[in-house]
Structure formats: C-alpha cells, structure tokens
Amino acid sequence: MASLSAREMAYQTLRSRIITMELKPGDPLNDRELAEELGISRTPMREALLMLNLARMVDIKPQSGTHVAPINLRLMEMEQFARFTLEKEILNRLRGHVTPQQEAEYRRNIEDYRVLEADLTQPDRPTRLLELDNAFHRRSFELIGMEAHYDYMLASLQHVERIRKFSLQTEENKSVCATHTAILEALLHGSPDDVSEALESHLSRYKQSVAQARSIHPEYFIDG
Numbered sequence: 745m746a747s748l749s750a751r752e753m754a755y756q757t758l759r760s761r762i763i764t765m766e767l768k769p770g771d772p773l774n775d776r777e778l779a780e781e782l783g784i785s786r787t788p789m790r791e792a793l794l795m796l797n798l799a800r801m802v803d804i805k806p807q808s809g810t811h812v813a814p815i816n817l818r819l820m821e822m823e824q825f826a827r828f829t830l831e832k833e834i835l836n837r838l839r840g841h842v843t844p845q846q847e848a849e850y851r852r853n854i855e856d857y858r859v860l861e862a863d864l865t866q867p868d869r870p871t872r873l874l875e876l877d878n879a880f881h882r883r884s885f886e887l888i889g890m891e892a893h894y895d896y897m898l899a900s901l902q903h904v905e906r907i908r909k910f911s912l913q914t915e916e917n918k919s920v921c922a923t924h925t926a927i928l929e930a931l932l933h934g935s936p937d938d939v940s941e942a943l944e945s946h947l948s949r950y951k952q953s954v955a956q957a958r959s960i961h962p963e964y965f966i967d968g
C-alpha cells in the first residue's frame with residue numbers, strides 16, 4: 745500500500761478488517777486511536793470513515809459515535825444480482841472457446857481448493873481459500889480481456905464479501921468444488937441456460953451462510 749494516499753490506505757485497511765470480520769458489526773471505531781495505529785493523521789482517517797459510511801459499512805451517528813455497520817441483507821441481494829448478471833454475460837462470451845490448456849488450469853484451481861479445504865492445519869487457510877475462489881471466477885474475465893471489470897466488481901461487493909468468511913464454516917463451502925466444476929462443464933459443453941443455472945446455483949448458496957450466521961449472531965444483520 746506504499747503508493748496509496750493515507751486516506752486510501754486507511755480505507756482499504758479498515759474495509760479489509762470489516763470484510764474479514766476482524767472488526768465485527770457494532771464494534772466502535774475511534775478515529776484518533778485508528779490514526780495512531782496506522783501512523784497517519786486524523787484527517788485522512790476521518791475521510792476514510794466517511795467513505796466507508798457512504799459504502800454502508802460504517803455507521804456515523806453524532807449521539808453514539810462511529811461503529812461498524814451491520815450487514816445489510818437488502819443491499820447484499822442487490823450486489824449479488826449485479827454480480828450474477830455481469831458474470832453470466834462474461835461466462836457466455838467465453839462458453840465454447842476454452843482451450844485444453846485453459847481447461848487444465850481451471851481444473852488445477854478446483855483441485856488446489858479441494859486439497860486446501862481438506863487440510864485444516866494449513867496456515868492462512870481461510871484467506872487462501874477465498875483467493876482460490878476469486879481466482880476461479882476472475883479467470884473467465886481474464887480470458888476475454890475484461891479482468892478490470894472483475895476487480896471493480898469485487899471491490900464493490902461490500903455486504904456480499906462480509907458473509908464469505910461465514911461461508912467457510914458452513915455446508916456452502918463444501919459445495920464450492922462441485923459448483924465450480926458445474927460452471928466449468930457448462931463453459932465447455934453447455935448452453936447459455938446451463939451456464940445460468942450453474943452460476944445461479946453457486947452464487948445463491950450464500951443464503952445458507954446468512955441463515956446460519958444469523959441464527960448465531962442476529963445482531964450482525966439488518967433487513968434493509
């Protein structure tokens with residue numbers, strides 16, 4: 745982050761901590777303490793908190809201070825719809841044009857995920873699983889020269905990304921290899937409807953994570 749401004753560095757750092765649930769919904773955020781921790785002045789920290797407030801990841805209330813915002817389920821649905829719509833179009837542009845080498849790369853990603861998922865002793869396992877998941881989805885964007893669209897999309901998924909940490913502890917995570925394989929098979933041999941069905945099946949499973957997490961931490965969520 746050396747090339748980022750102090751405000752951008754603060755924003756990215758806090759956003760990452762919120763998404764990974766290091767900072768949980770309801771946790772207080774003190775701009776002075778955070779600025780000291782990151783070695784910056786309070787002004788860029790306040791600006792970063794305002795940016796996070798606009799993204800609905802932070803609540804700023806004059807009477808009660810600044811806190812990590814709850815996960816907004818209505819906004820999550822909107823984000824997921826936008827992701828499905830864009831990614832379906834990208835996959836259909838690639839459908840039928842995957843080379844044997846590219847297929848092998850996809851299958852290697854799926855197998856790497858399977859091996860890492862099975863080994864609970866691996867360091868940084870949750871982070872690496874999410875990276876492999878992102879790499880699988882980003883690959884289709886890369887292969888048609890639109891990887892910047894994926895990066896922009898991922899950066900805009902504020903509430904969807906926050907639930908992904910929970911997914912690593914649910915049955916949803918155990919389905920990743922199977923649903924990724926279904927997407928690949930649709931890319932190789934399927935129709936547009938096959939692509940749509942495989943992607944929707946994969947992306948909709950986050951609802952299991954929401955249901956499980958909400959049963960344990962109802963205070964983490966709001967309906968909209």
